[in-house]
Amino acid sequence: MNQQPMINVDELTLEEIDKQIHLLNEYKQKLVAQEKTEDTPSQKYECVKNGNRKVVVIGGKGQLGRLFVRLFRDSDYPVETLEKDDWPHASQLLANAALVIVAVPIHLTDSIISQLKGLADDCILADITSIKQKPLSAMLDVHGGPVVGLHPMFGPDVEDFCDQTIVVCHGREEEQYEWLLRQLLIWRVRIHRVTAAEHDQTMAIVQVLRHFSTVAYGVHLAKENGTLSDILAMSSPIYRLELAMVGRLFAQNPDLYTEIIFANQDNVDMMQRFIDRFGELLTLIKLDDKAAFKKAFLQTREWFGEYADRFLTESGQMLAAAHHSIRDSR
Structure with missing residues (x-):
């Protein structure tokens, strides 16, 4: 480099x-x-789709696309990557491909998909974008063959796909893309099937709201201009872990999180409701209404149900592991 x-x-x-x-x-x-x-040491996997037809990863030199390229090669598939400077030769790279995966930033996904006309009838067209309805619709419009939407629920810092979750959203001709799902299972991926609409609705909470609230909290900390070293020195283990998650986000590419948060304007109403909840609770504090505050707390505990105790145990284990890691690094 x-x-x-x-x-x-x-x-x-x-x-x-x-x-x-x-x-x-x-x-x-x-x-x-x-x-x-x-x-990472190369580990060989079984190849489900025998033959000499290739896999093409558009954006295969990106951080996440690179992982798919490596795993397909470790499974003895011929693999090509198609990057922004390769489009003059795109027809040659895409010719007779068995699978084309779109692994580009969200704001480029639709325009890239629109250029993928003329794929082989049995070629699988897939994407790994974090939203699903728009790219899935775009893929169905441009390609008459098998289509599937994938969303890896992990980042590029994993070494392999073992025990990682990939969300699968059906597009067209599942029997034709079934070999791809079997390949994911050989890589020990956990497959979770939902519709594209269900995916985007859930991601509004799991991803968009989480990132939005993290950005808001980080911006608030910066505006308050506290001294981070003092905050850390007086932090409980749980708060240090929370602060690490906030700092981790701001150490990464702002374009990624901006695109995720801004990707669907339908999420604005949900984010507004989230802000309104802050206002409702703040009003209870201003009124010194501890009974109403406690009632809201207990109602929320009831909604969590048995997951509350499970999360208490899991977070305790995470805190212990984080504490040992921090102690050993000093």
Whole structure:
């Protein structure tokens, strides 16, 4: 990988320094992801789809696309990647493909899919975008063959797919893409099947609302301008873990989280309801209405049901592991 040019910090403004720090963090993440992929020992898997027809991953040099490329190659599939500079030769790369996976940023997905006309009739067209209804509809419009939507519920920092969940949303001709699902199972993926509408509705809570609230909390901390070292020194283990999750998000690419949060304007109403709940609880505090606050607490506990105790146990185990990891790193 090319060396980054030297920067004369003395000539930069504070804003320019912040920008350079962000760019260097992005560069570091790419290096780490590449080294992790290159250093991971190759494990051979059974190949479900015998023959010499290839798999094409559009965006296969990206962080998540790279993982799919490696696993298909480890399963003895011929694999090609199609990147932004390869489109003049796209027809040759896509010719006679058994599977084409779209692994590009959300805001590029629809435009990329629209260029995929002329695939073989039995070629599987799939995407790994974090929203499902729009890309699935776009794939069904452009390709008359088998179509399936996939959403890996993990990031590029995993070493393999073992015990990781991939959400599967049916598009067309399941019997034709069934071999792909069997390949995922050989990689020990946990498959969770839902409709595209169900997926996007759930992701509004699991992903969009979570990221939105994390960004809001981080922005609030920055505006309050507390001293992080003091906050950490006086943090309980659970708060340190929560703070680590907030800091982890801000160490990553802002484009990714911006695209996820802004991807579906239908989620704005849900985010507004979330903010309204803050207002409702704040009103109880202003009124010193502890009884009503406690009632809301107990009603929510009832909604969690047996999961509350399960999550208490799981979080205790996570906290213990995190505590040992932090202690050992000091």
